[in-house]
Amino acid sequence: MENLLSFVKNNYEVYVNELADYLRIPSISTLAENKKDMQLCAKFTAEKLKKAGLNRVEIFQTEGHPIVYGEWLGAPGKPTILVYGHYDVQPVDPIDLWDIPPFEPTVKDGKIYARGATDDKGQLYVHIKSVEAYFKQKGSLPLNIKFLIEGEEEIGSKNLEPFINNHKELLKCDTVLISDTSLYAPGVPTITYGLRGLCFLEVEMTGPNRDLHSGSYGGSVANPVNVLADLISKLHDKNGKINIPGFYNDVVKLMPAERENIKKLKFSDKNYAKELGVSELTGEKGFSTLERIWARPTLDVNGIFGGFTGKGAKTIIPSSATAKVSMRLVPNQDPKKISKLVTSHIKKIAPKSVKVKVTDLHGAYPVLTPLNHKATISAKIAMEKAFGKKIVFMREGGSIPVVATFAKLLKVPSVMMGLGLNSENLHSPNEHFSLKHFQLGIISSILFIDEFSK
Ligand code: BES
Ligand code: MN
Numbered sequence: 030m031e032n033l034l035s036f037v038k039n040n041y042e043v044y045v046n047e048l049a050d051y052l053r054i055p056s057i058s059t060l061a062e063n064k065k066d067m068q069l070c071a072k073f074t075a076e077k078l079k080k081a082g083l084n085r086v087e088i089f090q091t092e093g094h095p096i097v098y099g100e101w102l103g104a105p106g107k108p109t110i111l112v113y114g115h116y117d118v119q120p121v122d123p124i125d126l127w128d129i130p131p132f133e134p135t136v137k138d139g140k141i142y143a144r145g146a147t148d149d150k151g152q153l154y155v156h157i158k159s160v161e162a163y164f165k166q167k168g169s170l171p172l173n174i175k176f177l178i179e180g181e182e183e184i185g186s187k188n189l190e191p192f193i194n195n196h197k198e199l200l201k202c203d204t205v206l207i208s209d210t211s212l213y214a215p216g217v218p219t220i221t222y223g224l225r226g227l228c229f230l231e232v233e234m235t236g237p238n239r240d241l242h243s244g245s246y247g248g249s250v251a252n253p254v255n256v257l258a259d260l261i262s263k264l265h266d267k268n269g270k271i272n273i274p275g276f277y278n279d280v281v282k283l284m285p286a287e288r289e290n291i292k293k294l295k296f297s298d299k300n301y302a303k304e305l306g307v308s309e310l311t312g313e314k315g316f317s318t319l320e321r322i323w324a325r326p327t328l329d330v331n332g333i334f335g336g337f338t339g340k341g342a343k344t345i346i347p348s349s350a351t352a353k354v355s356m357r358l359v360p361n362q363d364p365k366k367i368s369k370l371v372t373s374h375i376k377k378i379a380p381k382s383v384k385v386k387v388t389d390l391h392g393a394y395p396v397l398t399p400l401n402h403k404a405t406i407s408a409k410i411a412m413e414k415a416f417g418k419k420i421v422f423m424r425e426g427g428s429i430p431v432v433a434t435f436a437k438l439l440k441v442p443s444v445m446m447g448l449g450l451n452s453e454n455l456h457s458p459n460e461h462f463s464l465k466h467f468q469l470g471i472i473s474s475i476l477f478i479d480e481f482s483k
């Protein structure tokens with residue numbers, strides 16, 4: 030084991046260079062113009078899996094972007110791990126706010142900067158390298174391993190669920206291992222045991238059949254932008270609760286042990302506010318900040334547009350207005366049920382003066398993973414050894430749609446061995462990944478394989 034770990038340390042620069050090649054591919058899943066890059070990126074992933082020593086690697090085409098699968102099943106009778114990750118990334122805009130071009134990876138102060146560095150190429154590459162190092166040093170693995178790397182996570186994993194449903198035997202495993210979440214703090218080993226779900230709606234309001242002169246017509250017809258703003262303001266009450274009847278019906282309360290755990294983490298509202306450049310924090314009354322992010326549902330407008338948004342002034346009453354509204358959900362809320370509930374509520378409270386269209390763009394189920402599962406215990410031991418510190422268990426406010434699918438269709442838990450930091454600018458300009466965490470991640474992954482094989 031010692032040889033293996035020093036092998037990783039000696040080869041780590043090579044790994045960083047390979048990761049940079051991976052990050053150079055602009056695999057933005059939501060943009061049609063990057064369709065070819067998605068194919069390239071899937072191919073790159075497949076090649077690295079082969080090079081790592083897996084003996085069956087396949088690219089499965091889907092209606093959207095390809096899924097990459099790889100396996101090594103040379104340890105009959107031993108457990109099987111399924112490593113999940115995503116090679117797709119978020120768009121780069123606003124591009125002007127990047128200090129480097131987003132697809133020209135740059136190492137600075139022990140961090141690698143590029144779109145996808147922490148979410149999720151850097152984190153998933155950890156496991157490819159751990160397997161490769163294992164094979165190179167020991168010739169074989171002490172357990173069986175499968176990889177499932179998709180290209181549509183950032184757009185809701187629409188084609189992954191049917192794929193899993195049609196390949197249950199292929200994907201059969203004892204646990205899923207995922208690095209696509211965050212550490213609680215730099216250098217602190219962390220296991221994430223809960224994710225929020227998501228319901229993403231687009232709300233479009235249409236008033237007059239064309240833009241109107243706001244002088245000639247102002248005062249006579251509804252202005253869809255005004256109406257939309259008014260409607261949005263009604264979706265919360267003065268205590269920060271979501272003001273939609275039935276919205277909280279399925280929400281599971283935090284367990285006392287969880288509240289205790291959160292208290293022990295000694296989260297500082299003050300430092301958090303300072304780091305974000307705001308003078309105070311807000312949200313639902315009666316819950317601490319971590320409770321609100323991890324275990325309470327929220328509703329936010331992601332973007333709003335309509336009418337004249339160019340430079341200068343133009344006097345019109347716009348014909349339409351649109352808001353992109355998302356809700357983060359917690360166990361046991363059901364995104365499909367919430368989508369129906371919220372759609373009918375919006376239609377009900379909107380005035381007759383506008384037409385309303387609500388479109389469900391995508392969703393994800395919330396999840397909690399078992400803490401007493403052998404895989405979680407192995408991950409705890411592995412990470413504590415690698416990082417030299419005690420593990421922190423936390424929940425995450427973000428979503429990974431497939432985690433609930435694994436539980437439902439494969440009936441296995443997922444261990445979320447996150448290696449990123451929420452401050453590493455995922456989804457925003459200057460995304461980066463700590464190279465120290467990259468290295469500790471590879472070591473954690475190796476120790477996990479070792480521990481889980483026992
Ligand atoms: N890796 C993130 C999930 C995440 C976010 C983990 C923040 C840790 C901290 C994932 O790639 C992601 O962005 N998920 C989307 C899912 C959505 C598009 C269905 C999300 O949460 O917005
Ligand atoms: Mn991710």
Ligand code: MN
Nearest residue numbers: 148183455456
């Ligand atoms: Mn993401």
